[in-house]
Amino acid sequence: MSLEERRAKARHIRHLLETEGRAIRENTTVFNEDRYEVSESFDGYEGLRSRARRIKEDAIDRLPELIDRLRESVEANGGELYVADDAADANRYIEAVVDGEDADTVVKSKSMTTEELDVNDHLEAAGVDVWETDLGEFVLQVADESPSHLVGPSLHRSQEDVARLFNERFDPDEPFETAEELTAFARDYLGARIRSADVGMTGANFVLADSGTITLVTNEGNARKTAVTPNTHIAVAGVEKVIPSADELQPFIELIAKAATGQPISQYVTMLTPPVDSPTIDFSRPTEPLGSGDDDRAFHLVLVDNGRMAMRDDDHLEETLYCIRCGACANSCANFQHVGGHAFGGETYTGGIATGWEAGVHGQDSAATFNDFCTGCSRCADACPVKIDIPWINTVVRDRINHESDGAAFDFLVEGLTPDAEPGGLDVQKRLFGNFGTLARVGSATAPLSNRLAELGAVRSAMERFFGVDARRDLPTFERETFADWFDARESPDNDGREVVVYPDAYTNYVLVNRGKAAVRVLEALGAQVELATPQESGRAPLSQGMIRTATRRASAVSADLTTYIDDGFDVVVIEPSDLAAFRREYGKLLDEETHERLAGNSYDVMEYVYGLLNTGADAGVLAEPSEPLAYHSHCQQRTIGVETYTEAVLTDLGFDLLTSDVECCGMAGSFGYKSEYYELSMDVGSDLEAQFADATDRTLVASGTSCTEQLGDLFERDVVHPVELIAPE
Amino acid sequence: MATGTIGAFEQSLTDVGVELTRATPATFSETLASVVDEPAVGTPLGFDGVSLKDTPVTTELTPRDLTEAQTGVTPIGRAIAQYGTLVVESNAAGNEPVSLYPPTHVGVVRESDVIEDVTEAMPKLAEQFSDGGSVVFATGASATGDMGALVKGVHGPKTVRVVLVEGL
Ligand code: SF4
Numbered sequence: 001m002s003l004e005e006r007r008a009k010a011r012h013i014r015h016l017l018e019t020e021g022r023a024i025r026e027n028t029t030v031f032n033e034d035r036y037e038v039s040e041s042f043d044g045y046e047g048l049r050s051r052a053r054r055i056k057e058d059a060i061d062r063l064p065e066l067i068d069r070l071r072e073s074v075e076a077n078g079g080e081l082y083v084a085d086d087a088a089d090a091n092r093y094i095e096a097v098v099d100g101e102d103a104d105t106v107v108k109s110k111s112m113t114t115e116e117l118d119v120n121d122h123l124e125a126a127g128v129d130v131w132e133t134d135l136g137e138f139v140l141q142v143a144d145e146s147p148s149h150l151v152g153p154s155l156h157r158s159q160e161d162v163a164r165l166f167n168e169r170f171d172p173d174e175p176f177e178t179a180e181e182l183t184a185f186a187r188d189y190l191g192a193r194i195r196s197a198d199v200g201m202t203g204a205n206f207v208l209a210d211s212g213t214i215t216l217v218t219n220e221g222n223a224r225k226t227a228v229t230p231n232t233h234i235a236v237a238g239v240e241k242v243i244p245s246a247d248e249l250q251p252f253i254e255l256i257a258k259a260a261t262g263q264p265i266s267q268y269v270t271m272l273t274p275p276v277d278s279p280t281i282d283f284s285r286p287t288e289p290l291g292s293g294d295d296d297r298a299f300h301l302v303l304v305d306n307g308r309m310a311m312r313d314d315d316h317l318e319e320t321l322y323c324i325r326c327g328a329c330a331n332s333c334a335n336f337q338h339v340g341g342h343a344f345g346g347e348t349y350t351g352g353i354a355t356g357w358e359a360g361v362h363g364q365d366s367a368a369t370f371n372d373f374c375t376g377c378s379r380c381a382d383a384c385p386v387k388i389d390i391p392w393i394n395t396v397v398r399d400r401i402n403h404e405s406d407g408a409a410f411d412f413l414v415e416g417l418t419p420d421a422e423p424g425g426l427d428v429q430k431r432l433f434g435n436f437g438t439l440a441r442v443g444s445a446t447a448p449l450s451n452r453l454a455e456l457g458a459v460r461s462a463m464e465r466f467f468g469v470d471a472r473r474d475l476p477t478f479e480r481e482t483f484a485d486w487f488d489a490r491e492s493p494d495n496d497g498r499e500v501v502v503y504p505d506a507y508t509n510y511v512l513v514n515r516g517k518a519a520v521r522v523l524e525a526l527g528a529q530v531e532l533a534t535p536q537e538s539g540r541a542p543l544s545q546g547m548i549r550t551a552t553r554r555a556s557a558v559s560a561d562l563t564t565y566i567d568d569g570f571d572v573v574v575i576e577p578s579d580l581a582a583f584r585r586e587y588g589k590l591l592d593e594e595t596h597e598r599l600a601g602n603s604y605d606v607m608e609y610v611y612g613l614l615n616t617g618a619d620a621g622v623l624a625e626p627s628e629p630l631a632y633h634s635h636c637q638q639r640t641i642g643v644e645t646y647t648e649a650v651l652t653d654l655g656f657d658l659l660t661s662d663v664e665c666c667g668m669a670g671s672f673g674y675k676s677e678y679y680e681l682s683m684d685v686g687s688d689l690e691a692q693f694a695d696a697t698d699r700t701l702v703a704s705g706t707s708c709t710e711q712l713g714d715l716f717e718r719d720v721v722h723p724v725e726l727i728a729p730e
Numbered sequence: 731m732a733t734g735t736i737g738a739f740e741q742s743l744t745d746v747g748v749e750l751t752r753a754t755p756a757t758f759s760e761t762l763a764s765v766v767d768e769p770a771v772g773t774p775l776g777f778d779g780v781s782l783k784d785t786p787v788t789t790e791l792t793p794r795d796l797t798e799a800q801t802g803v804t805p806i807g808r809a810i811a812q813y814g815t816l817v818v819e820s821n822a823a824g825n826e827p828v829s830l831y832p833p834t835h836v837g838v839v840r841e842s843d844v845i846e847d848v849t850e851a852m853p854k855l856a857e858q859f860s861d862g863g864s865v866v867f868a869t870g871a872s873a874t875g876d877m878g879a880l881v882k883g884v885h886g887p888k889t890v891r892v893v894l895v896e897g898l
Contacts, residue, residue, distance in 0.1 A: 027875075077862055135876035135884065152876070159878025179879035186877070187884055194885075195797075211859035221872040221886025224830055228820075246856035250848050253867070265813045268886070269867040271855070276864045278826040279791075286794035290824050 001427060001677070006468050009677040016343050017684055020156035024148065024340035027155040032331040032664070034262020035383065042258065052251040053387045056322035059243045060312060066209040066242045067303065073212035078275050079299035083239065086306045091122040094201075094234060097300050098128055101232050103198030107190075109216070109223035110134035111203025112150060112325055113304055114236050116348045116361055119201075131193045133222040135186050142169050148341035149350055151260050151327035156340050190222070195283040200226040204237035205324065206252055207301070210245035211273055214301070217256055219267040227270070228278045232298045235274070239303045240321040252324060259385040260326040274299035311360040316396040320356030322386045329353050329380035329390050334636075334665035334685045335373045344373040352380045352390040355397045368401045372678070375669030376544050377636035378581065392589060398546025402426050420542060420550040429468040433671035434545035437537025437554070440510040443478035451477050470679040474714060476511045483509045483516035487532045497527030497618075500609070501565040503558075504535040505576040507706040515722035519575050519606045525729050526610065526618040531570070534561045538579040543586060544670045555582070555590040559599050572603040575722070577638035577705050578670070580605050584641050605638065606724050607704070608646040620654060623727045629657035631696040632723070633689060633712060635705030636665040647704060647723045654727060659696055663688045666703075668711035682711075690715045702726065735811045736894075739844050742814030743892060746870030747882075750892045755779040758895060762787070762803065765836055765891050771795050772803035773823040775838055780895055791824055802828035802887075806837040808854070809892075812847045813869050816892070820864035829868065835887040837868075840898040 001009070039045045059066060067083065074081040084090035098106060106128055108114065120130045120141075132141045139154040140147060143165055147153030154162070159179050166182060167175045170189075176182050194200075202223050204214040214235050216223040227233050243249065249271075257266040275298060279291030311317040330336045330344070330351030341350025346358035346366035352374055359367040374394035381389055403423065420435055432439070443450040453459055454475045463469040483504050500523055508516040523530050539554030562572050574580040584600045591599075604612070614620050630651065634644035651658050667685030672678055689712070693701070701720040703709045709720045743750050753761035758780040772787035782789055787803050796802075807819040816837045820826045829835045845851060858865060872886030882888050 133885065135874045139876060154876055157878070162877055179877040179881050182877040183874060183881040183884060191885070195793075208859060211856075211862075213859045213864075219872065220874045220876075220884040221830060222884070224826065224866060225885050228826055228830075246852060246859050249855075250852050254848055265815060265867070265869050267869055267871070267873055270864075271859070271866070272820070272864040273859050273862050274864070276820050276826070277822050277862070278820050278864075279822055279824050281793050281796065281827060283793045283797075286797075287792050290791045290793065290796070290827070291822065 001429065001468065003465055003468070006677040010680060013339055013343055013678070013681050016339050017681065020148065020340050020342060021338055021684070023158045023161070024156050025337050027152060028149070028331045028337045031261050031327070032337070035259060035328060035331065038258045038262045038264055042264070045258070048251045048255050049385055049387055052255055052385055053322065055243060055248045055251065056386050059248070060240060060318065060321050063239060063242065063312065066244060067239065070207065070209040070212060070242055073210060074299075074301050077212045077273060077299070079212065079301060081301045081303065083303045083305060087117040087304075090117050090236065090302055090304050090306070091119055093302060094119055094236070095123060095126055097232070097234055098123060098199055099126075101198050103128060103232070105129045105131065105193060105197045106199045106201055107131050107133050107194045107197040107226050107230065108137075108201045109203065109218065109226040110137050110153065111201070111236055112147070112348065113203055113238050114201065115147060116306065117236070117304065119236070131190060131197070133190045133194060133226055134218070134220060135183065138186055138190060139165070142166065146342070147350065148345070149327055149330060150325050156342065194225050194229050197230045199232045199234060200230040201234045201236065202227050204235045204241055205256065206249060207237055207242045208245055208249065209242050212301075213246070213271055213273040215249065215253075216270040216272070217266045217268070218270070221268055224268060224270050227272055227274070228276055229281055231280050231295045233274055234300045234302060236302045236304065239305055239308050242303070255385040256324055256326055259328040259383065307361040316393060317356055317360050319388050320353060320360055320393060322388055323353050323357070324386060326385055327351060328383040328385065332379045332383035332664055334377065334379070334663065334667060334688070335375065335681060337664070338684050339373070339681055344370050346370060352394060353388065356393040359397050364397065364401060364404070367397050371398050371401065375665070375672045377665040377669055378585070378640040379636055379664045382640050392586070395543060395546055395548065399548040402430065402546050420547055421553050422547050422550055426547070428466065429675060430545035430547065432467045432469070433674070434542035434547045434550060436541040437506045440478060440506045444480065444482055444510040447478040447480040464676055468676045469674050470676040472679060473674050474710070476507075476710070478510050479513045481513070482535065483513045484532055484535045486513065486517060487520065492530065493524050495524060495527050495529045497529060499531070499568070499570045500528045500573050501531045501533050501562065501570045503533045503562065503572060503574045503579065505574070505579045506535070506537040506541070508575050509535040512706060512709065512722070515575055515725055518722065518725040518728035519573065521728045522610060522623065522724055523573065525622045526613045528613070531565070533565065533572075536561070538582050539590065540578050540582045541670070543582070548590070552590045555587050559587065559591055559595050562599055563595065566598055566602045571609065572599070573606050573609050574603055575606050575724070577605060577635040577643070578707070580643070581637035581641050605643040605646060607650050608643045610724070610727070611646040611650050614650065614653070622729055623654065624729055626655040627726070629659070629699045630702050630726070631659045631661070631693045631699040632702040633661040633666060633708050635703070635708055636669070638704055644704070651723060651726070656726070659693070659699060661689055661692045663692060666708040666711040668707035670707055673707070673711060686711050686715050735844055735846050736841065738846070739809060739811035739814065742811060746814045748814060748870060748890045748892055750894055752894050752896055754896050755898065758893070759784045762836070762838070762893055765893060766803060767800035767834055769795070769799050770801040770803060771799040771828055771832065773805065773821070773825050773828050775805040777805060777838070777840055777895070777898060779898055780838070791828070796827055796831045799832040801834040801836055802830075802832040803836045803838065804829045806839045806843065807865065808843045808845050808851060809839045810848060810851055810867070811844055815867045815869045816890075817851065818866040818868050819858070820866070826864070826866065829866075830886050833883060833887055834889040834891065836891045836893060838893050838895065840895050842898060
């Protein structure tokens with residue numbers, strides 16, 4: 001990306017933060033909080049997720065066979081099934097059906113797949129009136145906008161916004177003000193169109209192969225009316241929506257609303273086996289009995305391929321097809337909560353999973369426009385009801401985008417100097433951040449000169465110009481004496497407790513050296529025999545830039561080093577949560593299964609390990625006494641692997657007064673907050689964390705992750721410590 | 731059906747804002763009349779011991795009746811205690827439009843049709859689907875947040891009431 005492109009992107013983001021940010025944040029945060037509440041209070045939620053996942057894996061695996069079965073069922077019921085190769089094919093078929101009915105008006109209920117097809121434009125060009133009956137979609141239709149969210153297409157608009165829009169467009173006698181007035185108007189306006197429509201078009205959330213039943217999940221009731229009021233019903237769905245039978249439906253019925261909006265169940269889960277038994281309703285003959293018209297009901301199910309069958313054959317994109325379009329990945333995403341789907345989205349789809357959908361159905365270029373908004377914080381992986389590894393899909397697509405770009409201006413400078421495994425053409429900014437380990441080593445070896453140099457105005461503006469490193473950010477200060485230097489120069493005590501190897505990640509070794517020293521002191525005070533592994537970067541940095549080959553190389557080196565210790569009976573202790581998360585999660589994609597399992601199974605967060613020692617007889621009395629009250633922000637990836645609870649437990653058990661944050665991410669997210677095009681978004685996300693600790697002026701700021709430490713430092717201009725530093729004996 | 735299930739059903743209905751009124755076969759007509767706003771349309775209940783005869787509900791339906799009715803009364807196939815869900819079974823008599831078009835829907839539930847959870851509902855659903863049947867799980871009133879605040883009564887009913895018939 002050039003300087004100009006970065007500036008343009010920053011301007012676009014600033015505009016969205018100002019115009020849409022507030023409504024998006026309010027709406028997505030409520031959905032997200034309600035999701036936590038309802039999923040925690042529902043017994044068996046995790047079991048449902050696992051079952052749903054297995055059902056989708058199996059269904060996608062057997063898809064061709066299920067489609068054949070579905071065709072038999074739909075036809076036996078008296079309907080038609082059409083499998084459309086692509087959007088043009090689907091539109092052609094739909095137009096032919098509409099034409100065959102001599103239809104002037106089509107009413108629709110909400111369907112992202114029809115957005116993907118642009119079927120409204122297509123039908124309107126053929127002279128047909130098309131009306132969106134979902135109120136959110138109707139707002140978009142009036143505003144001529146695209147959806148900003150999978151579930152709440154217009155949630156970027158506030159009530160005042162909608163009122164302004166409707167007052168301008170419909171010019172009512174009394175201007176609309178309240179949500180009730182707007183809803184009543186839209187209901188009556190659309191109700192009239194539903195009553196006179198010739199064709200009703202819906203999506204389908206789930207399609208049952210065995211019976212030809214389609215399931216529609218809605219709150220407004222418009223899908224029900226759309227499906228049963230006109231005599232002709234067209235349902236449009238991606239091929240991936242097919243599951244075998246009613247036996248597989250239950251987990252989805254129970255999961256989808258909980259994940260999407262935090263409701264226990266949606267108002268209407270409509271399960272239709274069309275053509276339906278309900279009597280025909282002919283509003284043009286208002287006094288004739290229901291069902292007395294001579295027209296029969298007709299049903300067309302249009303299953304859309306449009307790239308999906310190819311996704312099925314793509315080892316990394318295939319998982320996207322398990323998606324039930326609940327939007328939880330967007331709601332749980334700190335960046336999305338602030339900037340919304342008009343930035344964090346492609347031609348049709350929005351949020352984290354949009355990278356998979358856009359790459360699959362519209363092509364990689366569409367995904368490339370927003371893929372960088374995924375910082376890999378991984379909160380969505382926990383939120384997804386079908387357990388899709390959304391960050392991994394983003395990483396893979398980023399890697400593919402890297403490999404197809406066509407050469408940047410400074411390649412000759414960077415290539416050859418950097419020890420990565422990526423080809424030419426990689427964006428220089430990505431290459432810089434992806435090679436943090438090397439930078440840190442050089443920076444430390446030449447400290448303090450490197451630090452002074454990096455603070456020079458001319459250097460900072462050059463860094464901003466060439467690499468897009470925002471000059472408003474403080475850069476990390478490299479320590480001349482590394483954590484490993486310190487460790488080598490000291491005498492270890494004569495302990496006979498457990499054998500522990502501490503992994504000196506690049507930040508702890510070169511920048512946040514004190515937390516490394518504190519970790520060693522704590523472990524030794526609790527009786528452990530401590531050794532230090534080889535200091536080397538874990539691969540997290542290149543992975544965050546989509547440099548999978550480089551990351552794989554790092555992962556192999558780190559695991560080769562650490563597994564020799566594991567062979568000798570050592571436990572591995574990790575200080576930086578993003579690296580522990582890499583060992584447990586992403587290494588599974590980079591290493592062979594056995595190596596990954598051994599490393600993941602024998603590695604611990606430092607506070608998790610301390611918790612273990614304290615609960616198996618170690619004497620807490622040797623640790624530092626609790627002092628000042630604390631404000632603690634755990635790391636996003638740490639929460640995804642579920643280990644932040646140990647830090648909280650240890651500190652609370654030792655008697656610390658602890659205030660914890662509950663934002664999804666601090667906004668820094670590795671290199672994200674350093675990038676000049678994203679700096680303002682990063683600070684906007686950080687403002688949520690700032691608000692949570694605004695009253696905590698008397699509390700010491702505590703963070704487990706490096707990024708959070710940097711972000712809290714920038715937000716509060718105060719020192720931030722790692723939890724282990726608080727409990728380390730002098 | 732255990733009494734615990736009925737208790738859970740009542741609680742869930744309260745949570746989703748649905749009023750429950752109890753009746754016996756003997757008091758049914760009177761009770762039903764007290765919870766419908768007229769004009770009222772309905773579909774035959776098909777339950778032994780209670781019917782819409784002797785109530786202000788008409789079962790002969792035209793499109794105009796549907797749009798002018800204040801209340802639609804339908805039988806409820808089963809009710810799911812865990813969520814307060816009414817299982818509306820589509821049929822030729824018009825359960826689907828009658829429960830959908832008027833601003834108030836009154837569902838008539840036999841005590842013995844209250845089941846615990848969705849899992850318990852599935853085997854019968856599977857049978858209904860393979861016979862070409864359609865059903866709606868309806869929970870509470872139709873609602874939207876799309877206009878900037880939660881509003882009840884969008885394309886479906888604004889008010890939902892349940893008449894629970896004891897002893898059936
Ligand atoms: S990826 Fe998962 S969380 Fe995101 S929309 Fe799809 S199902 Fe929902």
